[in-house]
Amino acid sequence: MNEQIRISPIRLIGAEGEQLGFVPTVQAIAQAREAGLDLVEVADDERPPVCRILDYGKLKFTTLQKGNKSSKVRQQKLKEIRVRPKTDDNDVNTKVIQARKFLEHNDKVQVTIIFRSREMQHQEEGRRVLDSVLEKLATAGKVERPPTMDGKKMTALIMPNKSAAKPKPKPPVETKPVVMAKPLPG
Template sequence: MNERIRVPQIRLIGAEGEALGIVPTAQALEMAREAGLDLVEVADREKPPVCKIMDYGKFKYAQSKKSHQKTHQQKLKEIRVRPKTGDHDIETKIKQAKMFLEHNDKVQVNVLFRGREMQHIEEGQRVMNQVLEALVNDCKLEMPAKMEGKRMVALLAPKASEKGGQASAKPKPPKPPAPAGTAPIGGPAVAAPAPKPAAPPKV
């Protein structure tokens, strides 16, 4: 960078990205100084090396920010509630879920049932709907609520992960899942009755 560039001439790229051809290094350095910028080597293996006039401080900041974004690995976070969880505690869980989504992590919402609570799945469904409706503007519904053993589970993904950056449509409140041991809703389709044969023409 700047005076550390020892070669006599370089291939220069201007501050706006324009190609300025091969110029003496001293001349390129003077051009960078006049613009209040730096002369930075961007391709040292080329002959002659390629240098660009730029703000080195901003360049390093952009590189570090880009590197930080690449190193973030999406994780699966969980929030857990009960059918009898109070509204205040539910709001706390919703805030946690929003924070996870803002950090580009997925969120699994779990409603846990114990003992006789399995006989009142609709109470857990009410809590699940309350959470999903509060987060509808912060996520997309990747997996609707369904029963897995003694818990009801839904999976949310951050909107930032959607292609094209389009906001997802508001998910419909999930249907109450079928209790364990029952056939799933929407079983095999029933065939329509065959049409009656046409009457023979009268002679």
């Protein structure tokens, strides 16, 4: 920026975006000062480098705003819950509650049924457990990828519903008035 640009000549772009051609650096800085703006190097890998006359404070502000906007957009993560065919109903319900929380936070959930040794011969038992999980999560999300076998695992992918993905607002905290105790006699 301005005096920090040491290479001369430079390719200059004016304040309105017009090409001003190859100009010595000192002359470009003088033109920027006349306009009350800064000379900013926009492409330093080019030879000669490309510089532009603009308001550096405004440029810095807009790039900061773009950075803030992109950081506000939350990335969707993939969460996984693992269950076995012999998992008890109460344990499955606990996993369903956790999966529902993931879906409410706008994360995808992969439900995995893991088969071990002889359980592979009774895949219908695992399918029954997976179907019950999908049925319980039907209100919070929809099936993106139906159940498939992959080696010794049966998996299904659930994506959040748009209506269910919004976090619920917290209820207002009720405050009780403070009652002062009466002084003890004595």
